[in-house]
Amino acid sequence: MTDQTVDLLARLVSIDSANSSMGGPGEADLAAEIASFGHSHGLVVATDEVLPDRSNVSLTLPGTTGTHAGRRLLFDLHLDTVPHIGIPNATVPRIDGDRMWGRGTCDTKGALAAALVAVGRLAREVAERDGEVMLLFTVDEEYLKRGVAHAVAGGLNATAAIVGEPTSLRPIVAHKGAVRFRIVTHGRAAHTSKPENGDNAIHQMVEVIDWLRERGEPALSMRGHPRLTPPTFTIGTISGGVGVNIVPDRCVIDIDRRTLPTEDPAAVLAEIDGWLADLMRARPGVKATREDPYISERGLDGPVDGSLVVAVQSAVAKVTGGSVDATPDGVPYGTDATHLWGLAGIPTVVIGPGDIAQAHTIDEWVDLNDVRQCTEVYYEVMRSFVQGEWS
Structure with missing residues (x-):
């Protein structure tokens, strides 16, 4: 069982599935591998095109009893990875001791391998199933989450x-959302030999950034959540001007506003708009506009005592012998749960092998013991669900 998971993980890592919207080849080859696994294990395989040549894939193990109608346990796992440009041999898995290196080992092909092996085992060992298990493999999680959407x-x-x-096998019931948008300052171009004839949009943006930081950072630091750190406000990119001898007439910043799950994205944007309006009243020379957000996602804020959480905690305790803290926790990053819980209203727990600190790094790796144990945890959650053990 455990060697099967590691072997499968190595095969998945060797298939380059870097997001094509970020410069990679896309998820198609990995999706085909997943579909082939499903066919070979007698699962119901379906594909659903999301974008040209980019399809979600689902593998379903149906229920078998007369009372299973409507009962489905869903596993959401994303196919794409971030790019690996400039990283040599990123898709050549390398094992040294209990670690495997390679792009996607941690985020999140370790979870893919664990779920595949677990559902294959369930199909072989549990003939009577009061409910179905579906594995949904989505595209584009690393960019705009268009697969789960x-x-x-x-x-x-x-x-x-x-x-x-x-998550290092710890159950996660809360995480932050995200609102990402651009602010543009508008000036007037002129020759830099006479800058007084122009209106420097970059100078305006300096005022915008200072104003937003002075008001935003202290306000956000006072907001709390029992399992999350305060919300954050980060200016991630800035661009402006077309040449060193031209007064810039336009400057743009991209803002990443990480939200608490209790924050309404519309209210977040209204707050930004209010700060900008205050600035332009105080500094009439500043002309700034906010563009519509290109990402607007609520976070996850599930109960700590629901039947799903209890089942996951029980599985983690059984598999790890108590060596992993199974207390429900929160994390600052986002996942597909923003759509599953935030839009579809599905009770959701995030859990998988590896430490988020290793994700997206130049030397990404995963602890293979985590992957092995995750396989058993996933299996126990699946088994307890289809055998009707959940309250």
């Missing part, structure tokens, strides 16, 4: 959901 918009439903992401 497409599935939810198409009516995806489930009794409960597991999202496979690196």
